[in-house]
Amino acid sequence: MASKTILELKQVDKFFGDKAAVERISLEIVEGEFFTIVGPSGSGKTTLIRMLVGMDTPSRGDILLRGAQINDVPANKRPTCMVFQSLALFPHMTVGENVAYPLKCRGIEPGARKARAEACLTLAHLPTEYYDRPVTQCSGGERQRVALARALAFDPDILFFDEPLSALDYKLKKLLEKELKDIQRETGKTFIYITHSLEEAMVMSDRIGVMNEGRMVQIGAPREIYRRPNSRFVSEFMGEVNVLPVTAKGGKLHCQSLGTSFEVPPGAQETDGVLIIRPEDMRFVNGEPPVNGVLSGEIFNEYLLGSRVQYQVRAGGTTLLVEKQRDSTAPDPAAQLTFSPENSMLFAE
Template identity: 45%
Template structure:
């Protein structure tokens, strides 16, 4: 459905995207994930037609859209700032693109009513000013304004970042439901790993304008392709040489372990000291010291939550779940 073919974007000597090659399937919820400045929003805006690539080509449904004006690409976009018109009502905001296309009034009204219901906006809210709405409701208006044009592709640029944590979780579930119902191919940009893992069919992790890994959420997390991906996605500990010896781990190269694969046995394992813990409801994240360096463990046991700072513990790891990278430097 979407193909980036060696797309390079350069601004005044700064390379924002370096030879991006990527394919996104029809009906897929695909996420571009990475830290600030990695090129994910640049990729989105290049696809939308707001940025012209320095080189390379963009294809939508096998059609070359590289030089096509944005309004002819069949793409809807939701911006991080929502970009709503404060002087217009909710209905007028949603209908704006339809007015530009000179759609008849009756059909315009029917489309707005239908899409508003799909995103959870009540009929009474359509006649209100957008300034009267909460952040979550404004987000729904922005999504409705994009969907009312019936795009083949929906682009979402960090659309939940301005909302509080509880509302973000609620709206991402609704976004996922809506995307499944409509079947629209969706490209989503975020720096929030939890959000990406929860929403996506597949994820591309970017760093400095290049793709580090493309895969399902499970592949990205459990089979991280590089130290960058391992360190960026979730939590992980890079084990030092003394820790490897203390824990009885052989082999060469960088070795990382995720906290759910670090355990606190009653006996055996390596000696550890509890340095900090964070209660998370379903589990407790512990920072332990082993062989003079930190290692993190996640445990659902009540005993873990009761461990005292500075107290002693024992640590063992699931060696089959270790993530290893390359030979030693």
């Protein structure tokens, strides 16, 4: 059975004076979805989530929760909860008192709220022995889990997250990314997440919404956003790319700076513009016949990325990135590169 829409935006704008911080956003989020909003600084994502939470009201348009308009419903009257970047834990309380606080506000008796708080600690991957620990004695990762347990204790219809992992070290962040996704699956709750980290978005999300200059410019599954971006902006925002300026000529795409021509990507309309290829889609020729134009250059540097290696290749005045699995075969320093037409993207300029 198809999931129902839990949150809907209809042509939502937010103006500050004459400036539109959010403009004409229409969006449907289904129940039980992990939806992530990404975008550069100033793109409007924080303004958008403030309206979704109830901290700001739209200038125009409607926000609907389960079909009911909630434009003017304040945050404390909505069945939603926010996990802030700062976490907003009470430093004078224990872990358990922090988690149980929303239950205390509802007048739930002590025994029941302790049982609920301990269950939420378990959900957030914290041992129940932490219940009486002062929250000031918790590590950064443990505090993240306490904040999540407190949000779960509230039992909201939707949990909002405003870059909660941004201050953590890399290893802990990777662990919590997976834990958050696991918790979302275990609880079946709807998560709406804001981040500037593309890696977080790709790892955790069912769908991603990319914002730029106040607008939602593309919405889709992580693989779709990454492999089939609808604009040069989205392609560059969602990861490293090689950008080649090309001119359409005789059914081919001619790159004057590199002195070679390429096939038009399948399904693309032949046009002047930029041809975009991700580093993992570039490859060293290594003797096999290329299916596209060949780029000749020199390897200038290499960067180890765990199981992968990224090479910087300089071809004339152009710097290209090539990424391959790490193995014992080193490419020739005098590099020849190619790529398949179906792994390139053409955007008009």
